[in-house]
Amino acid sequence: MSTATMTLKLKIWRQADNTSKGSMKEYDLPGVSPDMSFLEMLDLLNENLVNSGNDPVAFDHDCREGICGMCSLMINGEAHGPQKLTTTCQLHMRSFKDGDTVVIEPFRAKAFPVHKDLMVDRSAFDEIIAAGGFISMNAGNAPDGNAIPIGKETADLAMDAAACIGCGACVASCENASAMLFTSAKLSQLALLPQGKAEAAERAQKMVKKMDELGFGNCTNAAECEASCPKGIELSNIARMNREFFKSSLSK
Amino acid sequence: MSKLDSKVPSGKLQDKWEQYKFDMKLINPANKRKFNVIVVGTGLAGASAASTMAELGYNVQSFCIQDSPRRAHSIAAQGGINAAKNYPNDGDSVWRLFYDTIKGGDYRSREANVYRLAQVANNIIDQCVAQGVPFAREYGGYLANRSFGGAQVSRTFYARGQTGQQLLLGAYSSMMRMVAAGKIKLYTRREMTELVVINGQARGIVVRNILTGELETYHADAVILATGGYGNTYYLSTNAMASNSSGAWQAYKKGAMFANACFTQIHPTCIPVHGDNQSKLTLMSESLRNDGRVWVPKKQGDTRKPNDIPESERDYYLERIYPSFGNLVPRDVASRNAKTQVDAGRGVGSTGVAVYLDFADAIKRDGEDTIRGRYGNLFEMYQRITDESPYNTPMRIYPAVHYTMGGLWVDYNLMSTIPGLHVLGEANFSDHGANRLGASALMQGLADGYFVIPYTIGNYFASNMIDQSITTDHPAYKDALQNTKNRLTGLLNTKGSQSVESIHKKLGKLMWEHVGMSRNAASLEEGIKKIQSLREEFQQDVNVPGSDKGVNTELEKAIRVSDFLEIGELMARDALTRNESCGGHFRDEYQTEENEAKRDDENFTHVAAWEYTGDNKEPVRNVENLEFENVKLTTRSYK
Amino acid sequence: MASNTCSTGICGYLCSSIGKKQLMGVTAFLLIGFLKTHLLGNLLILGGRDLFNDYAHKLISLGNILIVAEVILLAIFLIHLFLAIALVWQNKKARPVKYHSKKRTGRGATFASDTMPYTGVVILVFIVLHLLNFKYGTYYEYELNGVIVRDLYQTVIEYFSNPLYTAWYVIAMIVMGIHLSHGVQSAFQSVGFRHARYTPIIKKIGCALSAGLTIGFSALSIYGYYISTIN
Numbered sequence A: 001m002s003t004a005t006m007t008l009k010l011k012i013w014r015q016a017d018n019t020s021k022g023s024m025k026e027y028d029l030p031g032v033s034p035d036m037s038f039l040e041m042l043d044l045l046n047e048n049l050v051n052s053g054n055d056p057v058a059f060d061h062d063c064r065e066g067i068c069g070m071c072s073l074m075i076n077g078e079a080h081g082p083q084k085l086t087t088t089c090q091l092h093m094r095s096f097k098d099g100d101t102v103v104i105e106p107f108r109a110k111a112f113p114v115h116k117d118l119m120v121d122r123s124a125f126d127e128i129i130a131a132g133g134f135i136s137m138n139a140g141n142a143p144d145g146n147a148i149p150i151g152k153e154t155a156d157l158a159m160d161a162a163a164c165i166g167c168g169a170c171v172a173s174c175e176n177a178s179a180m181l182f183t184s185a186k187l188s189q190l191a192l193l194p195q196g197k198a199e200a201a202e203r204a205q206k207m208v209k210k211m212d213e214l215g216f217g218n219c220t221n222a223a224e225c226e227a228s229c230p231k232g233i234e235l236s237n238i239a240r241m242n243r244e245f246f247k248s249s250l251s252k
Numbered sequence B: 001m002s003k004l005d006s007k008v009p010s011g012k013l014q015d016k017w018e019q020y021k022f023d024m025k026l027i028n029p030a031n032k033r034k035f036n037v038i039v040v041g042t043g044l045a046g047a048s049a050a051s052t053m054a055e056l057g058y059n060v061q062s063f064c065i066q067d068s069p070r071r072a073h074s075i076a077a078q079g080g081i082n083a084a085k086n087y088p089n090d091g092d093s094v095w096r097l098f099y100d101t102i103k104g105g106d107y108r109s110r111e112a113n114v115y116r117l118a119q120v121a122n123n124i125i126d127q128c129v130a131q132g133v134p135f136a137r138e139y140g141g142y143l144a145n146r147s148f149g150g151a152q153v154s155r156t157f158y159a160r161g162q163t164g165q166q167l168l169l170g171a172y173s174s175m176m177r178m179v180a181a182g183k184i185k186l187y188t189r190r191e192m193t194e195l196v197v198i199n200g201q202a203r204g205i206v207v208r209n210i211l212t213g214e215l216e217t218y219h220a221d222a223v224i225l226a227t228g229g230y231g232n233t234y235y236l237s238t239n240a241m242a243s244n245s246s247g248a249w250q251a252y253k254k255g256a257m258f259a260n261a262c263f264t265q266i267h268p269t270c271i272p273v274h275g276d277n278q279s280k281l282t283l284m285s286e287s288l289r290n291d292g293r294v295w296v297p298k299k300q301g302d303t304r305k306p307n308d309i310p311e312s313e314r315d316y317y318l319e320r321i322y323p324s325f326g327n328l329v330p331r332d333v334a335s336r337n338a339k340t341q342v343d344a345g346r347g348v349g350s351t352g353v354a355v356y357l358d359f360a361d362a363i364k365r366d367g368e369d370t371i372r373g374r375y376g377n378l379f380e381m382y383q384r385i386t387d388e389s390p391y392n393t394p395m396r397i398y399p400a401v402h403y404t405m406g407g408l409w410v411d412y413n414l415m416s417t418i419p420g421l422h423v424l425g426e427a428n429f430s431d432h433g434a435n436r437l438g439a440s441a442l443m444q445g446l447a448d449g450y451f452v453i454p455y456t457i458g459n460y461f462a463s464n465m466i467d468q469s470i471t472t473d474h475p476a477y478k479d480a481l482q483n484t485k486n487r488l489t490g491l492l493n494t495k496g497s498q499s500v501e502s503i504h505k506k507l508g509k510l511m512w513e514h515v516g517m518s519r520n521a522a523s524l525e526e527g528i529k530k531i532q533s534l535r536e537e538f539q540q541d542v543n544v545p546g547s548d549k550g551v552n553t554e555l556e557k558a559i560r561v562s563d564f565l566e567i568g569e570l571m572a573r574d575a576l577t578r579n580e581s582c583g584g585h586f587r588d589e590y591q592t593e594e595n596e597a598k599r600d601d602e603n604f605t606h607v608a609a610w611e612y613t614g615d616n617k618e619p620v621r622n623v624e625n626l627e628f629e630n631v632k633l634t635t636r637s638y639k
Numbered sequence C: 001m002a003s004n005t006c007s008t009g010i011c012g013y014l015c016s017s018i019g020k021k022q023l024m025g026v027t028a029f030l031l032i033g034f035l036k037t038h039l040l041g042n043l044l045i046l047g048g049r050d051l052f053n054d055y056a057h058k059l060i061s062l063g064n065i066l067i068v069a070e071v072i073l074l075a076i077f078l079i080h081l082f083l084a085i086a087l088v089w090q091n092k093k094a095r096p097v098k099y100h101s102k103k104r105t106g107r108g109a110t111f112a113s114d115t116m117p118y119t120g121v122v123i124l125v126f127i128v129l130h131l132l133n134f135k136y137g138t139y140y141e142y143e144l145n146g147v148i149v150r151d152l153y154q155t156v157i158e159y160f161s162n163p164l165y166t167a168w169y170v171i172a173m174i175v176m177g178i179h180l181s182h183g184v185q186s187a188f189q190s191v192g193f194r195h196a197r198y199t200p201i202i203k204k205i206g207c208a209l210s211a212g213l214t215i216g217f218s219a220l221s222i223y224g225y226y227i228s229t230i231n
Helices: A038-051 A123-132 A152-162 A169-173 A180-192 A200-213 A224-228 A236-251 B016-023 B044-056 B094-104 B111-131 B163-180 B246-253 B286-290 B317-321 B331-346 B360-366 B368-386 B441-463 B475-494 B500-514 B521-541 B553-577 C009-015 C017-047 C049-061 C064-093 C116-135 C152-160 C163-190 C198-230
Strands: A006-014 A023-032 A101-105 A114-116 B036-040 B059-063 B154-157 B184-187 B190-198 B201-209 B215-219 B222-225 B264-270 B293-297 B355-358 B395-404 B421-423 B606-611 B620-625 C141-144 C147-150
Touching (some): A023 A038, A169 A180, A180 A236, A236 C009, B044 B059, B044 B163, B246 B421, B264 B286, B264 B331, B286 B368, B293 B317, B317 B331, B475 B553, C017 C049, C017 C163, C049 C141, C049 C152, C116 C152, C116 C163
Parallel strands (some): A006 A101, B222 B421
Antiparallel strands (some): B606 B620, C141 C147
């Protein structure tokens, strides 16, 4: 625990609403403790802004323990900041030094329009899930949980893919604003499990088509998504989606 | 006679639900599409209820505060979900799950509800597996189980440390399927501000659109609240930032009774508070107590580094006081003891408000790799937050508010005292009594949503006259809209000097001090007065900048905090009138000679349900007596 | 792009993001295959004027077969080119507002992956010039075993006698190597081949292949320059 505080120069994207033009604004923020989380640092800034009669910076956040996927932010040009496998809410200010300039921008993509300041609309992800990211079964249909054994390895792979929190860092960090890592994670999870195989082809077709329609870019296999994913979702999921999509194109 | 009719069906406990399902009136499939239901909240309870009712054919309107239903705070649950599958062949049964849950709740919940919960728990596991939830499996491909506090069998199903996430995403995917099918209309970034009651029936809601600031009205034939708990009354808790209870509280003000408000769960193993700017607390899984040893220095105000304190000067107080359970005593006991040590000046860390959880012995015994295998991800999380490595230096932990067992009173149908208003999940009071066992919250949320409400809502529609000619043009909507408008204008026009956040922090401190881990009459009375004066301070001096147009996060917080300021008082009032100690409610005056909770079964084997009588008026305490026909009330002992 | 209008089936596949990527990958494999044979053929320069001209003459004598092969090669190349244009266009559109500050994490994208469109343009320019300089370059005649054939050897040596041309050729080959160093592994990923054990090997093979092609072609150009200086 350190007691010395830092002063930071913040450059933050401010935009009144989704129709206004935004710009970068600078703020000096003293009194930042290294033990604060990045979002607590923004809380401090907002407390100062409110007390001086200014409009606080709008940003998305909720659980603050790295699982809800609500927090976002490009911090000094990196999605969720410089620390690997870490969401913005779990990033702590000890990753910064006194006097540092910190550039904070919203996640940017055509499919993620800005609502206000750093708050963006990621409902495109919900649309991708609605297109096919499910197993069509009604409550009450299910056989016993142990009726179909699933090998541990398969279950683990499905869990690896299912760990996605839907934060959008993959889209934000991709040079092409592609949503392939997100889409492929859900598609992989369900394609791996026997329960999901029945409608795997249908699902691959519908999810990919929806993803394309929404205006996400294409994958150039550069792997920035994997590198900035706070949950370590792997590129192998995209490869699996590529296979699944090819197979489904032959049958559909 | 009590105003509270639990509507528990007659018959043998084991047959009640089956018989009741048969006795309930049904709505034929063609007619289901004529009924509309509003569901507020998209956590485990809300999402599962919305998807299941939509699958049945009802038209559902679903509301959530976040940008997507997938963000609801159920997502943060780590440990697992209980069910009496008895896959490990270790003697589990529906009856045992029922018994453990009712005992864990310190005999303050309704037998029939808890039994039904235990019955449908198995269906939940099947349902989730079929949805593609990747539960942990053994090498043979069968589902894995682990043990959890408060049970002697292994009945907890889990998906790594992210069970809540996986279950929620399962329910969310079912829900999105119904959104695509047009059976659910999804409204995100909406916050409920008012319940609309027409002809004595809950028929609609007013919500504030967080993006535009506009107030919107929605109408239906029934309203379901699945809005979670009120733990954020304490400011610091393990709840998410947006978790609030305004929806439930506004329903209370329209006549839904609020039950057992004082039953809050304080989780013993959280990362302690580091400073005034802290916004939330992070839970560390309870499983850490399997290998960690809890201790404090024997000397008061000892500022030496933990590793410099010799063995003889350490007090492993849980092992000393509870030789048979040691570090594995239940949550409430562990929490209270930590507080006792800190209050006696033996707390550790720079704030002095923490105790050590030490893994040195476990590492010496099993090796660092084994410990890494068990807790590696938790240690990493701890290090990320505190910058200290639990491999070299003991963890600092302290209890934090985690879950609220109290909530809106509901009957066996999960309907509140307002006809048509149903309440699910943490928002209701129903199944956990005075203390919730680990891995039971997920079970209850999904039981309510997948397997209870889809039946009871049909019975409600079939057995009540619901005037379907009403629309949002009804004057009740205009009144409700005006109410909200007045409230918002009041908040915006106060233009005082204190931020919402700073008042919320003050409330949190008051709550922690007076309605925290242990309570007593004098302190509660003082607390009530202080909360009342803080509420006045808020009304006269809060500063909410901006306008009611567009995004205004300060205004959002102000609405929530104004409700917390009222809930806080009710919690204190409920605690003050419950003259006993039970589960998460510990009254200093009511303890055994060994400082353990002392229940008063003769006078308090009941649910206290509070009835709103008007602003700044004392609410009325109603009582639902709890009948125990199948279990014998015993005293918990962990010595 | 047309991706919105197509539905399922082959049309849907070709219009989809993944279909386009996979076709990019497949055409890339074919083009790399061509490059390898091209390099092997070119190595015959080391065998002297007769051997190289004999090889060139045999190819030319294939007549219609050669034309068909060239048309197919051109088609593959054009598909690769037009898909690239379509994808770059689509990708640019996907982020209309740029970041004020954006940095590579260092754990994913590389210089090669970031510059694919640019290295691609350089290669395109190179290929056009390459065809003009050699295939459609100065036509010398040469008598080989009593037959008059094209003296392509002469055209090549003459070209590389200019050190600037040789330098440009080497630079273009380095650019091509950069393009391929990302392209090979990327093509495998696009067609869906990724494996914990084999992908790292593929990456290494991809880099070795790109380096091999770059070194091979560059070495021959420098050899050409060397020959021109001793004559």
